[in-house]
Amino acid sequence: MKFSGKIWVFGDDVDTDQIIPARYLTSSDPEVLAKHCMEDADPAFPEKVGRGDIIVAGKNFGSGSSREHAPIAIKAAGVACVIAESFARIFFRNAFNMGLPIFVCEGLSRVVKEGDVVHVDGDKGEITIEGKSKRFRVAPIPPFMQGLIEDGGLMAHVKKRLAAQGARPAV
Amino acid sequence: MGKTLTQKILEDHCEEKDLAAGQIIQCRVDIALGNDVTAPLAIQAFEGLGIDGVFDPDRVVLVPDHFVPNKDIAAATQAKVMRQFARKYAIKNYFEVGQMGIEHALLPEKGLVTAGDVVIGADSHTCTYGALGAFATGVGSTDLAAVMATGRCWFRVPEAMRFIYHGKRQAWVTGKDLILHTIGDIGVDGALYRAMEFTGEAVASLSMDDRLTMANMTIEAGAKNGIFEVDETTRAYLEGRALRPPRVFRADTDAVYVEERDYDVSKISPRIAFPSLPGNVRPVEEAEDIQIDQVVIGSCTNGRLSDLRVAAKILAGRRVHPDVRLIVFPATQEIYLNALREGILEVFVAAGAAVSTPTCGPCLGGHMGILAEGERALATTNRNFPGRMGHPKSEVYLASPAVAAASAVTGKITHPARVAGEESI
Numbered sequence: 320m321k322f323s324g325k326i327w328v329f330g331d332d333v334d335t336d337q338i339i340p341a342r343y344l345t346s347s348d349p350e351v352l353a354k355h356c357m358e359d360a361d362p363a364f365p366e367k368v369g370r371g372d373i374i375v376a377g378k379n380f381g382s383g384s385s386r387e388h389a390p391i392a393i394k395a396a397g398v399a400c401v402i403a404e405s406f407a408r409i410f411f412r413n414a415f416n417m418g419l420p421i422f423v424c425e426g427l428s429r430v431v432k433e434g435d436v437v438h439v440d441g442d443k444g445e446i447t448i449e450g451k452s453k454r455f456r457v458a459p460i461p462p463f464m465q466g467l468i469e470d471g472g473l474m475a476h477v478k479k480r481l482a483a484q485g486a487r488p489a490v
Numbered sequence: 491m492g493k494t495l496t497q498k499i500l501e502d503h504c505e506e507k508d509l510a511a512g513q514i515i516q517c518r519v520d521i522a523l524g525n526d527v528t529a530p531l532a533i534q535a536f537e538g539l540g541i542d543g544v545f546d547p548d549r550v551v552l553v554p555d556h557f558v559p560n561k562d563i564a565a566a567t568q569a570k571v572m573r574q575f576a577r578k579y580a581i582k583n584y585f586e587v588g589q590m591g592i593e594h595a596l597l598p599e600k601g602l603v604t605a606g607d608v609v610i611g612a613d614s615h616t617c618t619y620g621a622l623g624a625f626a627t628g629v630g631s632t633d634l635a636a637v638m639a640t641g642r643c644w645f646r647v648p649e650a651m652r653f654i655y656h657g658k659r660q661a662w663v664t665g666k667d668l669i670l671h672t673i674g675d676i677g678v679d680g681a682l683y684r685a686m687e688f689t690g691e692a693v694a695s696l697s698m699d700d701r702l703t704m705a706n707m708t709i710e711a712g713a714k715n716g717i718f719e720v721d722e723t724t725r726a727y728l729e730g731r732a733l734r735p736p737r738v739f740r741a742d743t744d745a746v747y748v749e750e751r752d753y754d755v756s757k758i759s760p761r762i763a764f765p766s767l768p769g770n771v772r773p774v775e776e777a778e779d780i781q782i783d784q785v786v787i788g789s790c791t792n793g794r795l796s797d798l799r800v801a802a803k804i805l806a807g808r809r810v811h812p813d814v815r816l817i818v819f820p821a822t823q824e825i826y827l828n829a830l831r832e833g834i835l836e837v838f839v840a841a842g843a844a845v846s847t848p849t850c851g852p853c854l855g856g857h858m859g860i861l862a863e864g865e866r867a868l869a870t871t872n873r874n875f876p877g878r879m880g881h882p883k884s885e886v887y888l889a890s891p892a893v894a895a896a897s898a899v900t901g902k903i904t905h906p907a908r909v910a911g912e913e914s915i
Contacts (some may be wrong), residue, residue, distance in 0.1 A: 345564030
């Protein structure tokens with residue numbers, strides 16, 4: 320997995336109410352959610368963000384609610400991937416399940432500025448900022464979750480398991 | 491190596507043995523929960539599998555609570571999707587408006603969760619059931635769909651932090667104040683990916699309602715789950731209520747905790763979380779004189795009968811300040827009925843409060859009490875993120891029902907003792 324894109328920078332503890340406010344949760348249509356992505360953190364974000372852009376944030380990104388609408392909104396807004404110092408655990412699961420690539424990278428958010436271009440090499444596990452030589456390490460993805468990605472997400476993984484067992488697995 | 495209480499329950503529910511923190515396991519799930527916001531997405535994913543039923547219709551629980559009674563056509567459509575799914579797959583634990591409650595107050599009340607369970611819910615406050623000695627955690631809609639299909643869920647075995655509370659609580663200090671103090675101490679990601687295990691004589695003296703409040707807010711410290719040991723209070727609560735027999739697990743005496751915190755609760759006064767993080771916590775003494783426009787008493791955190799009793803004790807014979815809107819939300823139909831019979835609802839209405847049917851509505855800025863730009867609320871809920879209760883430039887302060895009731899009377903954030911004396915109930 321490789322991504323290169325212009326970045327939008329957010330601080331620590333960006334919660335899911337800022338990513339997609341609850342007033343929009345009466346819809347789960349990705350196009351509707353995308354129009355309000357990050358609205359309560361930066362009202363102009365849905366207008367400004369371009370396809371392939373990257374979000375770089377501080378610690379505890381995606382804290383709060385379990386709403387899967389949050390990674391759906393980010394993905395539908397065209398964001399290629401999210402890089403943060405750390406992620407809240409439910410958002411972390413949801414992002415994998417939704418197929419939104421996310422990377423834990425310590426230190427990056429403290430040195431970048433809005434508009435920088437970063438290059439993410441998920442295979443080598445490193446991130447660089449265009450015009451700078453320093454390389455940032457990406458925390459490795461646990462092997463089980465890599466398997467989920469290879470299967471095409473959690474539901475595809477479940478489908479494969481169900482098919483392999485000829486039925487629902489014994490509980 | 492000794493195991494924590496959380497690890498013991500997980501080990502009982504999976505094939506893997508001798509669990510270690512960090513390991514990925516597949517667990518049997520006892521109860522899987524969805525609501526009107528998260529279930530529609532889960533149902534969409536589930537229907538894509540092309541299978542003929544859920545893993546066990548008695549172990550799937552569906553509760554419309556976020557935007558009900560339906561706030562608009564879109565909300566009505568989501569509630570309808572869930573209702574039709576419940577009928578199609580004969581899910582008896584679907585709770586219609588008029589019989590429902592806020593999910594995390596409702597499931598314990600109905601005895602659907604018991605000690606020793608593994609529970610997942612597509613709602614972050616699913617961690618509430620740790621108060622009953624269960625492992626319970628929030629997941630997303632797709633995870634819920636996978637569990638509805640297979641009855642299993644993958645987890646990373648968490649490290650645990652132990653929190654020991656000792657000493658005697660001050661007057662008007664509740665479980666809400668202890669958990670706010672704790673989150674203020676460790677921060678909103680202080681327990682990220684970890685289990686929070688609560689112990690000590692000062693939590694042993696807490697009622698089940700107070701424990702449910704504490705476990706409910708462990709997600710606000712980033713935790714995977716929060717959990718209490720089963721004791722006489724737990725047994726008394728589950729007796730005659732739990733639909734399945736409780737199973738009691740204990741942490742090993744040599745269990746490994748990545749961190750331990752020790753609190754002398756006699757030094758903790760009522761606590762307030764200032765905008766805009768649940769970890770931005772200060773003593774009420776530093777918040778007094780902050781003027782408020784709205785007070786909300788209710789939610790999955792503090793909408794239970796004992797919460798309403800404390801608020802009514804303070805409001806009895808008093809009036810809500812003319813500059814304040816007080817909105818009270820009993821968390822379930824049963825709580826509503828009991829509060830009605832005890833005369834509590836009459837106290838609220840006579841004091842000038844609006845009393846609502848159970849709903850999550852105002853807590854997440856959904857409906858029934860939205861804030862305008864620049865307005866400030868004091869709420870017994872669990873989150874005070876920017877815009878949580880309405881306009882992005884509105885503010886939410888979090889506190890206990892006692893502080894909320896006292897503040898509704900004075901119009902500014904107030905220690906309950908100033909309104910109702912030194913003796914709490």
